[in-house]
Amino acid sequence: MTVHEALKGAVAQLRKAGVEDARLSAEVLIQRVLGVGKAHLYAHPDRVLTQEEERRIAEGVSRRARREPLQYITGVVEFYGLELEVGPDVLIPRPETEGLVERVLGWRSMWERPLIADVGTGSGALAVALAHHWPGARIVGIDVSPGAFQVASRNIRRHGLADRVSLVQGDLLFPLLDHGQRADIVVSNPPYIPSGDIDGLQPEVARFEPRAALDGGGDGLDVYRRLFFQLPEVLSRPGAVAVEVGAGQAGAVRRLLEQSCGVVAGGAGGAAAVQMETGTDRDLAGIERVVWARLS
Ligand SMILES: C[S@@+](CC[C@H](N)C(=O)[O-])C[C@H]1O[C@@H](n2cnc3c(N)ncnc32)[C@H](O)[C@@H]1O
Known part of the structure; x- marks a missing residue:
């Protein structure tokens, strides 16, 4: 079988299975097995594959045809220009979440050495991107999932950030509350899909991504309610919070x-002493995606 034949066959198989990005998936899966770039596929269409290459391509294509996300098959994703390991224990970081990084990095002039809590760290995407671009920041990534904890710790080591990024397995901000510790910034991309909507999502998400990373309860807002209830005791003054939200939730x-x-501001000597500013940021599709607040 030649590269051209393998590509043609893979695209056809993936299209038949309803895969939206059939050509891209086929290209990436073949490139990965051959260890070459995309240009090579089209520059050498007559290259004959070995039996082992054919077998490995077929294996990847049938996984993708069963609607397994491409990133779980390749094991990597790029987030904010950094390559991260991903697998079935973690949500695949999305491009729209990069807006959350932008918002928090926009606060760099407010602190030199902040403590940032990343609640629901998953693969560690936010923690790694923030630590990488904010050299004075210390980050604590919190997640309930033991599997996510393992993936995040490998991503932190992969980027040489273990001296400034620590991980705790726990529920929301309890690991900080339990030690009476405060954070300057709280950032979170929590689960926010209404429970009843999950089964209707595309199979890549509904069947493969961890339920704990998606399920935000009946109206999708359960985790925000619990998280914001804990904020007054955890957030420093000055302090800042930024969370990602689903479409229509802002x-x-x-x-x-x-x-x-309002409780945080009132608790620190009255609203006159602490000023609160809140806002929302849109993603590239124009959807209000980040909700934030700053107390100064
Ligand atoms: C939507 S994913 C976000 C992952 C990552 N921060 C990102 O943006 O790609 C939500 C994460 O929150 C975690 N999570 C869910 N409930 C939690 C809770 N009560 N406390 C801590 N983490 C939680 C899930 O395990 C999952 O890793």
Whole structure:
């Protein structure tokens, strides 16, 4: 079988299985087995594959045809310009989550050496990107999932950040609350899909990504409510919070955050002493994706 034949066959098989990015998936799966770039596939269409190459390509293509996400098959994803390991224990970091990184990095002039809590760290995507681009920052990544903990620790080591990024297995901000520790910044991309919507998502998400990374309860807002309830005891003054939200959730989440930060501001000697600013940021598709608050 030649490269051209393998590519043609893979694209056809993936299209038949309903895979949206059939050509891209086929190209990436073949490139990975051959250890070559995309240009090579098209520059050498007549290259004859070995039996072992054919077998490995067929294996990858049938996994993808069963709708397993491409990133779980290759084991890597790029997030904010950094390569990260991913697998079935963690959500695949999405491009829209890069807006959360942008928002937090925009606060660099406020602190030299902040402590940032990344709640629901998953693969460690936010923790790694923030630590990489904010050399003075210390980050604590928190996640309930033991599997995510393992993946995140490998990603932290992979990028040489273990001296500034630590991980705790635990529920929301309890690991900080338990030690009376405060954070300057709390960042989170929590599970926010309404429970009843999950089965209707594309198979790559519904069947393969961890339920604990998706399920935000009946209306999708359960985790925000619990997280914001804990904020007044954890957030420093000055302090800042940024969370990712699902499409259509920004208004409700901003109201919940304003209530919580109102308590923070009031608790530090009254609203006159602590000023609160809140806002939302849109993603590249124009959807309100990040809700944030800053107390100064
Ligand atoms: C949507 S994923 C986000 C992963 C990663 N931060 C990212 O942006 O790609 C949500 C993560 O929150 C974790 N999680 C869910 N409930 C949690 C809780 N109560 N406390 C801590 N982590 C939780 C899940 O295990 C999952 O890794």
